[in-house]
Amino acid sequence: MDMLKLEIKRLIIAALDLEDTKPEDIEDDIALFGDEGFGLDSIDALELGIALRKKFNLQIEANGAGNREHFRSVNSLALFVSTHTQPQLA
């Protein structure tokens, strides 16, 4: 799970052009979105959704009721990825 969290942090940094951020700057449980937390916005959410779909072959519904909870933090994303990843086709 820790490897997966690190992978997700690296994905966030790369997909959202956070060039001055290191993986350890993103706490596992910090709220990713909103000014109270890490400060990402709605465009970041869309961009991150695309990156997650590509990397983990995730199925994410555009207006899925659970998205807000899945995208809350690195912890919740790791849980979401580990339970929803589709097997990669060779």
Next chain:
Amino acid sequence: MPLANVAFVEPMLKRRLSSLARMVLCVAYDCVRAIPNARIVFASRHGELVRTTTMLECLAAKEELSPTLFSMSVLNASAGLLSILQKNTAPSTAISAGGSSFGYGLLEACLQLAEKPEQPVLFVYADEPAPTLYEVSEPPDKRAHALGLLLESSAETRIAWSLAARTDAPSQEDQSQVFLRCLEQGEADWSDSRRTWHWLREA
């Protein structure tokens, strides 16, 4: 080419700036750092064509479009960013008019100032060479560049402008560079296939 310095932009916004937007904000900020309510006229021949081309290539390859690229690809993206940065609610205009984008943008800015002399107008022109894919005919030494001019009714420099049927061979330079020569030397002409633009510094 090194990117224009926009250290005054907070990092979360800076990461989304194209090379064009960085140039625009860099020259704009030099002009209006202390003037938070200037009207803005932005002109560019190709605008964010580099980004648009990247998006079209993604579509052609059946890849998903980047929301970030999409949100910042319209002609008035840079002018909008400046107004957000400065919390400036004054009118903002974006103009594109082929090879004469600089001249018509400057004309628009001058007309806005004439209409309401008490409120300064910031004019910014920025352009990059079009991606080679488009095979656009451009000046041979065309480079990415930006130019900011602050127009105020109290300005000491005054420029007269006229437009006539073409007399010279079409110019081999960008219109903006020819205008700079007018500022430096007092007078300059620029021609496309139809018209000759003439600028004369009066003071």
